[in-house]
Amino acid sequence: MTAESSRKIWPLPGGVYVEANKAPSLRAPVTSPPLPHQLVIALTQPASISPILCAAEGDYVLKGQVLAHGSSDAGINIHASTSGTIIRITPHAVPNTSGEHELCVILQPDREERWTRMAPVENFTECSSELLYARIKDAGIRGLGGAAFPTHAKLVGATNIHTLVLNISECEPFISCDEALVHKYLNEVITGTQILLHASGATRCLIGIEDSKPAAIRALRAALSDPRIELVVVPALYPSGAERQLIYSLTGVEITADTLPVEKGFLCHNPGTALAVMRAVIHGEPMISRVTTVTGAALAAPANYEVLFGTPINELLQLCGVDNENLSRLIIGGSLMGTQITSAEVPVLASTNCILATTHEELPAPLPEQPCIRCGFCVPACPVLLQPQVLYWDSRQLALTDATSHHLADCIECGACAYVCPSHIPLVQYFRAAKAEIRIEAEQVHIADSSRQRFEFHQARVHAEKVQQELRRAERAALMKPAPEQPLEVNSAQATIAAALARVKAKKLEQALSASNNTKTDEGETKR
Amino acid sequence: MNLPLINIPFTLFALLLLAIALTASHRVAQNYLRRTNKPDVDAIDALLPQTQCGQCGHPGCRPYAEAIANGSEINKCPPGGARTIDALAQLLRVQPLPLDPSHGVEATRKVAVIREAECIGCTKCIAACPVDAILGSAKHMHTVIARECTGCDLCVEPCPVDCIDMVEAQTLAQSWHWQRPEASRHIGEAHKIIVCQGALR
Numbered sequence: 001m002t003a004e005s006s007r008k009i010w011p012l013p014g015g016v017y018v019e020a021n022k023a024p025s026l027r028a029p030v031t032s033p034p035l036p037h038q039l040v041i042a043l044t045q046p047a048s049i050s051p052i053l054c055a056a057e058g059d060y061v062l063k064g065q066v067l068a069h070g071s072s073d074a075g076i077n078i079h080a081s082t083s084g085t086i087i088r089i090t091p092h093a094v095p096n097t098s099g100e101h102e103l104c105v106i107l108q109p110d111r112e113e114r115w116t117r118m119a120p121v122e123n124f125t126e127c128s129s130e131l132l133y134a135r136i137k138d139a140g141i142r143g144l145g146g147a148a149f150p151t152h153a154k155l156v157g158a159t160n161i162h163t164l165v166l167n168i169s170e171c172e173p174f175i176s177c178d179e180a181l182v183h184k185y186l187n188e189v190i191t192g193t194q195i196l197l198h199a200s201g202a203t204r205c206l207i208g209i210e211d212s213k214p215a216a217i218r219a220l221r222a223a224l225s226d227p228r229i230e231l232v233v234v235p236a237l238y239p240s241g242a243e244r245q246l247i248y249s250l251t252g253v254e255i256t257a258d259t260l261p262v263e264k265g266f267l268c269h270n271p272g273t274a275l276a277v278m279r280a281v282i283h284g285e286p287m288i289s290r291v292t293t294v295t296g297a298a299l300a301a302p303a304n305y306e307v308l309f310g311t312p313i314n315e316l317l318q319l320c321g322v323d324n325e326n327l328s329r330l331i332i333g334g335s336l337m338g339t340q341i342t343s344a345e346v347p348v349l350a351s352t353n354c355i356l357a358t359t360h361e362e363l364p365a366p367l368p369e370q371p372c373i374r375c376g377f378c379v380p381a382c383p384v385l386l387q388p389q390v391l392y393w394d395s396r397q398l399a400l401t402d403a404t405s406h407h408l409a410d411c412i413e414c415g416a417c418a419y420v421c422p423s424h425i426p427l428v429q430y431f432r433a434a435k436a437e438i439r440i441e442a443e444q445v446h447i448a449d450s451s452r453q454r455f456e457f458h459q460a461r462v463h464a465e466k467v468q469q470e471l472r473r474a475e476r477a478a479l480m481k482p483a484p485e486q487p488l489e490v491n492s493a494q495a496t497i498a499a500a501l502a503r504v505k506a507k508k509l510e511q512a513l514s515a516s517n518n519t520k521t522d523e524g525e526t527k528r
Numbered sequence: 529m530n531l532p533l534i535n536i537p538f539t540l541f542a543l544l545l546l547a548i549a550l551t552a553s554h555r556v557a558q559n560y561l562r563r564t565n566k567p568d569v570d571a572i573d574a575l576l577p578q579t580q581c582g583q584c585g586h587p588g589c590r591p592y593a594e595a596i597a598n599g600s601e602i603n604k605c606p607p608g609g610a611r612t613i614d615a616l617a618q619l620l621r622v623q624p625l626p627l628d629p630s631h632g633v634e635a636t637r638k639v640a641v642i643r644e645a646e647c648i649g650c651t652k653c654i655a656a657c658p659v660d661a662i663l664g665s666a667k668h669m670h671t672v673i674a675r676e677c678t679g680c681d682l683c684v685e686p687c688p689v690d691c692i693d694m695v696e697a698q699t700l701a702q703s704w705h706w707q708r709p710e711a712s713r714h715i716g717e718a719h720k721i722i723v724c725q726g727a728l729r
Contacts, residue, residue: 098704369709395708426709436705444577451578451678454659455588 169241192274
């Protein structure tokens with residue numbers, strides 16, 4: 001029923017072939033780990049939004065109860081992952097790139113799993129998209145592909161969506177959570193996709209999946225019966241799973257950095273997000289968990305777990321039989337775009353798609369950076385057709401205008417260039433730093449502009465006040481004077497004195513004027 | 529070989545005359561351009577940090593921009609520091625100079641904070657603020673809008689009870705950004721997170 005082979009695939013320019021390393025974590029089906037002793041639920045919000053707490057320390061909260069919401073409409077509702085008591089609300093280390101602490105709720109589970117759910121929706125096809133969007137916002141749904149972008153913010157303002165893209169490409173090595181999720185929750189994911197189709201008004205859904213996942217392709221093919229949903233198999237190549245790259249592979253539409261896929265009518269979602277949407281709409285359950293891959297050679301039993309948000313990573317590692325002797329590095333995400341963390345005392349977030357515990361043999365430490373030898377290997381590797389070696393020089397010298405004109409903004413930071421670089425240059429870090437510098441410069445210009453505006457306004461106001469004051473003073477003076485319209489008896493002697501004084505005054509003024517004129521001409525002459 | 533036109537002394541003399549004529553015309557043209565092509569005040573003003581602090585000796589950034597257009601030195605702006613001097617030098621096609629220490633030293637951005645318990649509500653700081661970043665009214669507590677404060681220092685002096693402090697602008701988690709590799713290597717411990725790109729080799 002689903003047309004599949006007829007669709008043309010646009011091959012990705014660039015990209016690199018990397019060893020997938022996904023088999024170890026896919027041996028066992030997805031299970032839920034036992035409830036941890038304590039949950040550390042991060043209240044992280046999108047940039048420039050702060051969390052507003054809805055619960056206090058010492059409160060007893062139900063599973064699914066709102067703990068915090070955002071300070072504006074683009075914020076995310078954060079829910080309690082299980083029922084229990086809030087011990088503390090404090091900044092806590094979380095697995096983010098900056099290493100900065102985030103405000104977290106520390107929850108002591110009571111192990112009774114008492115739920116509070118929203119009203120389930122019987123038939124979503126009868127619901128308006130506003131209602132479904134509101135439900136998605138209330139359920140605190142974030143994109144589970146890795147950036148944890150709020151799903152409702154993606155949908156808001158998206159008026160003419162024609163294509164929904166379900167991204168099961170999962171191209172980065174080691175990460176297998178989406179594939180495992182599709183195996184376990186196949187029908188739920190399809191229902192979630194149908195809800196998203198209905199809510200967004202899209203006419204078709206393209207499921208993009210890499211050809212390295214034959215079992216998932218078979219299962220999907222067997223389960224798909226909706227004629228709107230089309231399965232498209234793309235060749236396995238890193239980074240085919242990046243949002244814009246996948247849209248290009250499936251439809252041939254290129255989307256540059258300055259436009260959002262939504263503006264071109266594409267809505268791209270992760271199967272985990274589709275599952276969360278289905279649970280929120282059909283069951284009334286908010287987003288409180290995700291499927292996370294726990295893998296790496298330092299673990300005896302790598303696996304995919306359906307983990308509650310806030311589960312400490314060290315408990316998951318213990319569950320998988322971590323070998324602390326051989327553990328060299330702990331990475332959140334895959335081996336190409338992931339970030340290294342120094343402590344396992346951090347919770348699982350919505351963005352934690354993979355926990356990679358590696359040994360020295362599996363993932364050797366990056367070798368020292370050496371000079372660029374102009375080999376040009378990075379150019380064919382770049383999936384966005386940039387010239388990484390040119391951007392490298394720009395970033396190194398902080399030639400930001402040049403970097404901008406060489407389209408640094410289009411870099412998706414996939415790391416393909418750094419992967420092939422024989423000089424081990426951490427290219428992506430240079431690019432990220434240059435992007436940050438450009439952003440800071442723009443912010444400074446913005447701050448200066450607004451200061452200038454306020455200064456000019458201030459000056460104008462002060463000047464206007466002064467003029468007003470002068471006017472008032474003149475008016476008052478005019479009123480106070482008896483206004484001698486008809487000069488009454490004026491003493492002739494007094495009049496002569498006054499006339500003489502006036503003459504002297506006029507003469508003095510004249511002298512002063514001519515003197516100042518002379519000095520001016522003098523100055524002019526000396527200048528010349 | 530008797531070619532009267534190729535006469536070495538005559539040729540040299542002609543070249544000399546030509547050189548003198550070209551140099552003179554170049555000088556004249558340069559002087560003319562210098563007088564007519566006054567640098568654009570708006571362009572200079574756009575590069576100044578707009579703190580309106582007056583450390584340059586001019587009552588605000590725009591007056592200093594006008595002074596620069598009239599030939600004042602470009603190294604009198606401590607809040608802008610080396611970055612502004614470089615940008616000005618590039619715009620005006622002159623050599624960048626080190627910051628003139630008689631006008632102050634380059635420092636991190638600060639913001640004014642009113643110790644609110646001590647504020648008597650005299651409105652003197654409000655009048656002094658060049659960018660309207662202080663809120664309050666007579667006999668009521670005043671406060672600084674930190675986001676709009678340029679750190680110009682002008683409100684500190686007029687305060688009769690000395691309740692204004694200049695503190696370093698706070699760095700929030702969201703102001704963290706990536707450093708270039710060398711920098712992160714020097715800072716070491718401060719940047720605990722390292723990208724593991726290219727590690728799968």
